[in-house]
Amino acid sequence: MSRFYKNSLSAVVLVLAFGLGALAANKRLDNLWSIAQSVENFRAEPNGAKLGTLLQGTEIEQIGEQGKWVRFRVEGWIWGPSLDGYEEREDLADDRGGDEPISPLLDELPRLKKLINDKYGVFYGIALDEDLQRLQLRLRVQDIGDEVLQLRLLAVQRGVFEIFEGVVEFQILRIETNRADGSGEVGAHIAETTVADLARYGDDQETWRMHTRFSKDGGETWAEVE
Structure with a gap:
C-alpha cells in the first residue's frame, strides 16, 4: 500500500x-x-x-x-x-505548480463523495490518522432507525474499503454519523472495525457486528456488540 x-x-x-x-x-x-x-x-x-x-x-x-x-x-x-491577511505556511507547496504528490484521499474524493451523497446520506469529510493507521469518514443520515443505520454503516465501510484498498495504508476504518433518528451532531454515533475483520466478516452483518466497536455518545463509552 x-x-x-x-x-x-x-x-x-x-x-x-x-x-x-x-x-x-x-x-x-x-x-x-x-x-x-x-x-x-x-x-x-x-x-x-x-x-x-x-x-x-x-x-x-x-x-x-x-x-x-x-x-x-x-x-x-x-x-x-486571495484572502486578507493570509500567510502561506512554509511546509505547504504551491498548488499551482511544483512536483509535490497529491494525497490519495484527495485523488479519490470525488468518487467517494458521489457514493455517499447518492446512496447513504450527506458527506461530511474524511481523514487519515497516520499514527493510529485509522481512516475516518463522517456523514449525516436521515431518520432511518437503529437497524437500518447498522446496515448502512456496514455498506459504507464496504464502499470506503473498496475505494481505498491498496491506495491508502490503514488498519482501522471508522464511520461517524449523527443519531439514527436524524438528530444530533455528526460524530455522535460511531462504528469502528479493523480492516482485517472487515475483509473477513464484511459479508455477514451479524458476524461483522460482533467484531465492530460501537459508540452512541461520541466515543465516551463503547459496546463491542449491540
Missing part, C-alpha cells in the same frame, strides 16, 4: 451557512439540493443583504427553513493568497 502524502494545497476550506430561495434549487435528498438556475443569489437572511452567487449544479445541504427560504451549508475551496 502506498503512503499517505501530506496535503500540498495552499488553500482554505470554507463551510458557509446562508439563505437561499427554496424554488431556486432542485431537491436530490431530504436535505441535499442542487442549484437549478444558471446563477442564483444567496443572502445573509431572508430578503437580506446579498452576499454572493451560486452557479447551476452547486450542491448545498439544507440546515433550516423559513417560509420559502432555505438556510444552507456549502463546502468549497478558495485560493489562500
